[in-house]
Amino acid sequence: MIGPAELTDWGLAAVLAGLAGWLVTPTGELGRVRPARLPELPGWAVPVPGASPMRVRALAGLATASAMAALTPGPGWLILFGAALLGVAVMVAAGRLESGGSRRWRLQRAAAMPDILTLLAGALEVGTPLRAAVERVIEFGDDPCTRDLRELAFRVSAGIPDEQAWRILAATPGWSEVARDVARAVSSGEGIVALLETHAEELRTVAAEQAEKKARKAGVSATIPLICCHLPAFILIGVVPIVAGTIFKAL
Template sequence: MVMTCAVAAATAVWLAMSGLPDPRRIGAWSVPGRSRRGRFGRLLAGRTDALSLPIRAVAGLLVCAVVALALPDLGQVPVWRVAPGAVLGVGVLLGLGWIEPPSTRHDRERQRSQLPGTLDLLAAALAAGCAARVAAAEVAAVSPEPSRTALSSVVAETGVGRSDADAWHSLASSTRWQEVWGPVGRDLARSARDGVPVEEVLRVQARRARQSRQAALERRARAVGVSSVLPLMVCFLPAFIAVGVVPIVLGLALHYL
């Protein structure tokens, strides 16, 4: 068993030092004519913002080693100690790839809070006669992060020769920005392609984003009362039992004894 754990630890160190292949290439051993990335490759790759594959592999191997050491001996067959740890290790390897990092959630919340004001500024710049790329550059210069990065990516793409429609479509399809900026990017891409004015559309979207943000804050405020029930119960229930229940039970016990 010690030898198994030593091999697992050595493998973990080797993976951490040498790294693993690009997860986008895993699953590329597919049949010609099919997608170059199989289901296993997509499952193993996980989210684009998840922990790297070597770190997840090290975590899975450590879980496997800890579980194997914690289980009691079941005869002379070591596989009964290694198999449960291996299953849990694979679960950790795959599960960590699909857990949303707190930084991603915080980044998305900041995008949503900044979106209404940013859209108002874009609509005002477009209404003043600025082109879409000029409006994006001017608004990016006065916007906080992460809105500055979103608009700067559009400005950077147009600066290297891409069309406005392609730059806004790229923003709308980006993994980081599509959830919040997707509708805006598609509208601005359509406007750049067809020449349709979108000032009023941006103002409507800003109003809807502001209303959606307010509704989300109200839901979060109402949920505070529900989520605080368990901590309050954990704090006050022992005191209630010690002060109100225990004396009665002891009194009855002393009376009948």
């Protein structure tokens, strides 16, 4: 006869299996066209830009909770409560870390965006409509910005209005200001060419300032190795022989 503990274990296993199945199920093409609106999270649970996707973080928390539930002896309800707390803690902690791939993607996007905006502005300046200009820009490139614009073109071709598609793109790190301004210009009829050129110039200025700061930081960082290596060498080669020679002469 199955006791209460066994029933709790079977119930926990069923819940965890169901959650795992939902997490590993692909989102499908609809998720690419119109991302789902998730409920607002409290400030402490909001992930940083570039954190792992929600499904990945939830799967990590689920795996941790499952491991705790399987390895920890004790009452079933207490194990379930502790495993749930640990799983939520792991999921929140994973959301506070930017993944290495996301960081590389962000840097590549920032490096390519000024040129992409300039190309898009050039296509618009010769009279090409916005949709056609986007399609021309994304024909040959394979950088993060081009892939972002491919997602934009996919949404527009699926029937989403241009303004809404650009507002969806604004949720992508690095595109927030540009995409919002383009969406506003599409709805109001403002000139997009000057807007894109202004953003491209601002991004180049920011990139130059960051490169200058990085160069200055490298110079300051090089001071510590110089002190740690050259100063002892100077003392051993220049000071110690003089002091030793003076002592030997005195003796």
